[in-house]
Amino acid sequence: MVEYGKTLRMIRKQKGITLKQLADGICSVSFLSKFERGDSDITLSLMTRLIEKLMMNFDEFLYIHHDYQPDQLEQFFKTASTAYLNRDVKQLKQLKNGQINKWKQYGVETYHYNALLIEVYESIVDKDYIDEGVQENDIRLLSDYLFRVEVWGYYELTLYNGTLLLLKPDMVIMLSRTAYEKSARFREYKKVDDEITAVLFNTIIFLLGSVNRFHEEFTYQKEISEFISYLETIAIPESNLTERVYLLQLKGSYDIRTGNKEEGTAKIKQTIQLLNDLNATKMANNIEQYLVQIIQ
Amino acid sequence: MVEYGKTLRMIRKQKGITLKQLADGICSVSFLSKFERGDSDITLSLMTRLIEKLMMNFDEFLYIHHDYQPDQLEQFFKTASTAYLNRDVKQLKQLKNGQINKWKQYGVETYHYNALLIEVYESIVDKDYIDEGVQENDIRLLSDYLFRVEVWGYYELTLYNGTLLLLKPDMVIMLSRTAYEKSARFREYKKVDDEITAVLFNTIIFLLGSVNRFHEEFTYQKEISEFISYLETIAIPESNLTERVYLLQLKGSYDIRTGNKEEGTAKIKQTIQLLNDLNATKMANNIEQYLVQIIQ
DNA sequence: TTTAAAATTATCATATAGTGGAATGTTTAT
DNA sequence: ATAAACATTCCACTATATGATAATTTTAAA
Numbered sequence: 001m002v003e004y005g006k007t008l009r010m011i012r013k014q015k016g017i018t019l020k021q022l023a024d025g026i027c028s029v030s031f032l033s034k035f036e037r038g039d040s041d042i043t044l045s046l047m048t049r050l051i052e053k054l055m056m057n058f059d060e061f062l063y064i065h066h067d068y069q070p071d072q073l074e075q076f077f078k079t080a081s082t083a084y085l086n087r088d089v090k091q092l093k094q095l096k097n098g099q100i101n102k103w104k105q106y107g108v109e110t111y112h113y114n115a116l117l118i119e120v121y122e123s124i125v126d127k128d129y130i131d132e133g134v135q136e137n138d139i140r141l142l143s144d145y146l147f148r149v150e151v152w153g154y155y156e157l158t159l160y161n162g163t164l165l166l167l168k169p170d171m172v173i174m175l176s177r178t179a180y181e182k183s184a185r186f187r188e189y190k191k192v193d194d195e196i197t198a199v200l201f202n203t204i205i206f207l208l209g210s211v212n213r214f215h216e217e218f219t220y221q222k223e224i225s226e227f228i229s230y231l232e233t234i235a236i237p238e239s240n241l242t243e244r245v246y247l248l249q250l251k252g253s254y255d256i257r258t259g260n261k262e263e264g265t266a267k268i269k270q271t272i273q274l275l276n277d278l279n280a281t282k283m284a285n286n287i288e289q290y291l292v293q294i295i296q
Numbered sequence: 297m298v299e300y301g302k303t304l305r306m307i308r309k310q311k312g313i314t315l316k317q318l319a320d321g322i323c324s325v326s327f328l329s330k331f332e333r334g335d336s337d338i339t340l341s342l343m344t345r346l347i348e349k350l351m352m353n354f355d356e357f358l359y360i361h362h363d364y365q366p367d368q369l370e371q372f373f374k375t376a377s378t379a380y381l382n383r384d385v386k387q388l389k390q391l392k393n394g395q396i397n398k399w400k401q402y403g404v405e406t407y408h409y410n411a412l413l414i415e416v417y418e419s420i421v422d423k424d425y426i427d428e429g430v431q432e433n434d435i436r437l438l439s440d441y442l443f444r445v446e447v448w449g450y451y452e453l454t455l456y457n458g459t460l461l462l463l464k465p466d467m468v469i470m471l472s473r474t475a476y477e478k479s480a481r482f483r484e485y486k487k488v489d490d491e492i493t494a495v496l497f498n499t500i501i502f503l504l505g506s507v508n509r510f511h512e513e514f515t516y517q518k519e520i521s522e523f524i525s526y527l528e529t530i531a532i533p534e535s536n537l538t539e540r541v542y543l544l545q546l547k548g549s550y551d552i553r554t555g556n557k558e559e560g561t562a563k564i565k566q567t568i569q570l571l572n573d574l575n576a577t578k579m580a581n582n583i584e585q586y587l588v589q590i591i592q
Numbered sequence: 593t594t595t596a597a598a599a600t601t602a603t604c605a606t607a608t609a610g611t612g613g614a615a616t617g618t619t620t621a622t
Numbered sequence: 623a624t625a626a627a628c629a630t631t632c633c634a635c636t637a638t639a640t641g642a643t644a645a646t647t648t649t650a651a652a
Contacts, residue, residue, distance in 0.1 A: 002341045004341075016405065019600065020599075027640070027641085029600080029601095030601075030602085031639075031641065033599095033600060034602095034639090034640085035640095040639060040640080043339060043340070044338050053404065055369055055410075056449070056451065057450075058354035059353065059487075062344075062354060063482075070484070070485070071348075071354075073348070073352065073353055074353070106349075109312065110311060110313075110350075148312070149311070150310055151310065153360075186364070190486070191355075191486070191487075238577075238578055238579050239576075240538060241541060241571075242535055244574040244576065275537075278537055278541065283534050315630065316630095325631095326612075326613085326631075326633095329629095330631085333631085337609070339610085342609095
């Protein structure tokens with residue numbers, strides 16, 4: 001049993017509410033007291049109503065309870081991507097083993113997918129990584145799962161964002177479309193919506209760098225326009241300028257990629273100008289380097 | 297009892313996990329089945345672990361459970377501010393009465409504060425509003441509460457953002473400082489951090505429009521710089537361009553307000569240019585109108 | 593300090609959350 | 623079509639969440 005009651009008591013006291021006032025209409029005073037002291041667990045239904053009456057929500061409550069740390073899932077993705085960015089191979093291996101152990105213990109496949117995500121990171125970062133191709137088989141398992149799920153939530157989107165790099169372009173096109181469609185109901189939920197946007201951006205960037213196997217030349221124009229149109233029409237409200245700046249940059253890259261070098265360069269230079277105007281110098285420099293690279 | 301179990305079952309099935317796999321290490325299979333069918337409530341501790349194993353968090357789970365609607369608190373603030381923006385006096389009155397009834401029923405003061413928030417909206421929107429000054433007394437109650445609370449969370453910040461307009465400038469300065477300091481631990485929590493940023497912006501805008509009672513002239517330069525510095529140094533990472541654009545605009549207004557008309561106008565014009573470059577025409581137009589107004 | 597009122601805790605009774613295992617239903621393979 | 627393997631439900635039982643009431647502690651006023 002976890003002693004959530006103590007956190008509840010702290011919050012209640014802060015707001016100057018008595019046991020009686022809080023319990024009224026929800027549960028008995030004596031029980032609330034017992035729960036707050038850590039002498040009893042509590043039913044989900046009761047807890048929901050108590051939290052509502054305290055003008056809170058579960059997320060914030062648990063965030064405080066865990067000493068101002070995000071929930072476990074978010075922390076997992078965060079730790080993994082931090083280790084990746086720091087090229088911390090040891091940490092990555094450790095994380096992976098943790099997930100694999102859980103997978104073996106419970107047989108729950110999602111732990112397997114998590115391990116796979118980390119393996120992708122590993123294969124990029126680790127020089128000594130023995131390239132068994134990040135198991136074709138595993139990748140099929142993962143994409144099968146993503147195709148099967150009917151609603152994509154935070155987990156699926158974030159997982160996909162992390163593993164997309166390892167897939168074949170045609171697979172990415174299909175999956176990203178699926179992701180976009182099957183996460184529609186979350187469009188009002190900021191945390192998930194941000195992941196949807198990220199999927200679209202990652203897809204476009206990935207396709208810009210891909211070459212069609214059969215034609216040996218750049219032929220994803222149609223698809224890239226498709227995903228750009230998703231971004232333009234739905235995912236980016238006027239108030240989300242950061243995404244709009246990125247989009248401008250991507251459009252520029254697209255122009256260059258499709259032979260329209262002049263116009264593309266102009267767009268990217270405009271992006272850099274915008275960022276410098278807002279003192280976002282790091283971002284501006286990154287894009288400048290990118291421009292030099294892509295022009296060759 | 298609320299039948300959360302049915303939602304859980306749906307999610308579990310989606311992920312292709314069996315009762316046994318999910319229950320393993322957490323609770324018995326038979327109980328999980330019972331819970332999922334809606335035949336039993338569940339303990340908070342168990343539910344937490346089940347949700348974690350499903351790679352979810354409470355917020356997202358409840359969002360789905362409530363048919364893809366946000367939690368009650370968020371919905372309250374949203375409904376209120378929508379009614380305000382639509383100048384829907386009837387809706388506002390209705391909302392207010394709901395909160396007042398709860399206040400009377402339980403004696404919990406937070407309901408009272410909520411009612412007060414709506415009254416502020418009402419007093420602005422409603423032509424027939426009888427100005428009893430939105431009770432001095434009530435306002436004191438509210439600010440007393442805000443001073444008293446040791447940690448400002450989503451509720452306090454959002455409440456303050458809505459009522460700030462009715463306070464005296466000196467009060468706003470003190471409270472905004474308090475808000476900034478006492479919400480420090482939430483800086484990594486996006487939803488709350490967004491509210492912190494909003495408080496700082498609202499404070500600056502409010503002070504730009506205020507005149508010191510004693511000097512009968514504009515004398516909040518020092519304070520405005522203080523809040524701008526909060527925004528610059530901590531609250532706005534490079535990637536948050538929208539806030540940076542707003543900030544540029546505010547700095548322009550500040551320049552104009554302090555007599556530096558030329559430089560200020562230049563900054564605001566730059567803001568408008570940036571927004572137009574990104575096709576954010578509505579925002580650009582709004583600021584243009586604002587510029588015309590302020591220059592007089 | 594004294595005292596009354598309010599807020600919290602302790603005690604015990606009972607409703608219900610949660611377990612183990614047998615029975616039933618469902619899928620898969622031969 | 624049938625058995626075998628697996629997933630879920632049913633039932634009897636135990637542990638514990640929750641309520642009613644009394645006892646204690648805290649707060650506030652005189």
